[in-house]
Amino acid sequence: MLALDLLFNGLIIGVFYSLMAIGLSLIFGILKVVNFAHGEFYMVGAYAYTLAAIMLGLSPWLALPFAFIIGAMVGLVVERLLMRPLYAGYASWGLMRDEYAVIITFGLSMLLINLVDKIVGPYAFKGPALIGVSRLYIGPIVISGHRLIAAITAVGVITVIMLVVRYSLWGRQIQAVAQNRFGASLAGINPAKASAVVFALAGGLAAMSGALLANIFNPTPDVGVFPAIKSYVIVVLGGMGSVPGGIIASLILGVLESFGSVYISYQYRDTFGLVILIIFLLFRPQGLFGQKSREV
Amino acid sequence: MRDFVDSRSRSKVELWASLGIFVVVAVIPAFVSNEYWLGVVIVSMYFALLAIGWNLLAGYTGQFSLAPATFGMLGAYTTGLLAYDLGSTARTGIPAAIIVAGAIGFVLARIVMRLRGPYLALTTLSFAEIVRLVISNSIEITRGDLGLNVPTFVEGRVTYYYLMLIVLLAVQLGLYILLRSPAGLYLRAIRDDEIAAACRGVNIVRWKTYAFTISAAISGLAGALYGHFAQLVSPELGLISQTGIIISMVVIGGLGTLVGPIGGAFLVYIASELLRDFGGYQLVVFALLVIIFGRFFREGLWGLLRAGFERVLARRVVQPVD
């Protein structure tokens, strides 16, 4: 039945969205800035996965972690080179952290898009599927094999990440730094290392998202632009810095878009999220699960 | 310690520098008659206007909106639709574009009034995308991605060239006068510390609204002029990548200075056309420059030039009390 089908597909898309949103949420939690180049981590992952499979002949199951690692490395490099001023308080930008973040990450986004465009060229690639079955029947629902397996993989990764962030030493350190950077440093935690870990994780997760979806959205230099915008919506909806909030919001958005594209408007399916974003930012900026912050 | 030239003199120097650029641009047609290259400079002037508008909002008032290209698009479509549906000329279309863009800018200002930093950026980004998608999808009204044909209103490219230059000059002078008045103090105070500005009596709501409205109006004017020049307007005018180009121009030229956006616009656009034949890496180079300037030279090329001058010229050295 249509509604069930829409629900299921919406949840699946939501799962993919959440991979990107988790990373963005973590970055915001720890550095209090939005990463406008997040879509490009996705894009890098999509290309890494596809090119590894096509040019290096790797099996898709090996190309997947390969993409994660590439994404993590890019995240790490970006953090080391560009994100230090955000907490080291360099004199040139001083208090204007947000402005710095916007300019730097915008520039980074432009750089990555155009660099990949130049290096890889305009050839159209299609990411290989994880399994060859194109149609699976689960009860009344029809779904492509790749989509299902990719979603299951994603859920697995998300679960692992959630456990790591909540219970591991690294995860606890990240939470500490997110809550109180100075206090955490007094407790002996190295905030710079925590930031590095967060960026590597965010990069890897977004890259994995790109890789898993490479079969559905063919890799092009600007393939990451739309997913990025979706992830901004999710992060605000779920509450900036809240990982569980981001996951729930991803699922909500996925389902909303799925139903909305059929029952409201197919053309404007991308605007639902944006309108929600604006409404939340105006009336409930802390999202569904975030915390309200004080001013003076 | 930094230099101690007073801010009045500093802005005067910036004005003269921008006038210098205008003189150079004014003289170009005497040496270049190639229509294509004149067109390149005209498009640079379109970007210069957009850059000036964004610089007023972001560089002087600290509001990092991600929608400058959107207002250009709105202005272009205003004059385009008026021409397409009502057969009106630029004489109505351009003022209408200014008013419509300014009005929408006013509304946006009221919507984002309490937002800061990433929240402001995200809201304006969403606004930009929504507007673009609406224009792109309203095919019956706007012909969607096919774009609208806009009639020209001036005979000859050279005439258009000087028309744009005069508009640019007028806007720049207007801005100079505005920023020299107490308004300039208020806007920069809002940029540096909104809470402190309120405590000193600055009417935050009023001045932020003015900044958004004026910035939007200038962008609308730019878009309308561009529309009549290119004789075609399409939703591509409002792409986020266009905003990225505008931001790059301002950052490279010098954020928060009078001459930065103008210098940056001409430099980036003309250079990117010149380098087009050399393998097309220009966008990569500019993105890299944005990152490098953002990271190390907040005041852009103009800041570097000025720092160089001050090292050469004699200046007073003041010892702090402490």
Place this chain on the structure above:
Amino acid sequence: MPCLSIEQIAISFGGLQAIAGVTFAIEHGELIGLVGPNGSGKTTLINILSGHLVPDTGRVMLEEQSVEHLRPEALAHLGVLRMFQLTRIFSRMSVIDNLMVAGCALGLTQREAEGRALDLLQDLSLMRLKNAEAGQLSGGQMKLLEFGSCFMVSPKIALLDEPFAAVHPTMKEIMANFIRRRHAAGQTFMLVSHDMPVIVELCPRTVCMNAGTVIADGPTRTVLSDPVVIEAYLGEAAA
């Protein structure tokens, strides 16, 4: 009619009662000190008086007018100017422009504001730094600048929140002299500080807060030797 009358002000934040029923009045021309241990609610009170917070209950009367619900801009125009505990200045503007903002925003013409600013810079020994970028000043100079901003247009009352904290003795002296001169000319002040010698020297009257209430209000020497006040600071009976 008092200059500022604080009547039964109370405010709480998510379960924490920051201020619980504070009442006192400040007459025109008074220079009163506000002391109390950390967390007693002094800065919260100033935030309420300057319009950054709206109290849950109670009223603040500025002469005849009830002002507890007004925004900071409105209060500034009515003559309530304040300093912040963590210095707030316009770091990318010049020192004199910092002062000009305060002057023009409160109604002076540019020429008047410039004249007033130059006088202030002279009084505060900051003239040599007139065109310096404010963000490049030392911490004490920044405090002095913020201090000066409160006096471009003589306020009805100046709320100074720890103006002497971490300030070089020379600058402390400049500020204290300035306060003394203006007080002699009739300026009303409320001075929050932990610097007891300065409070004793400058303020004839002192109010002491602890845990959100006023525990003492009277002549400074009396208040500072009050056993209740001493206990509040030291945590135990130490008299």
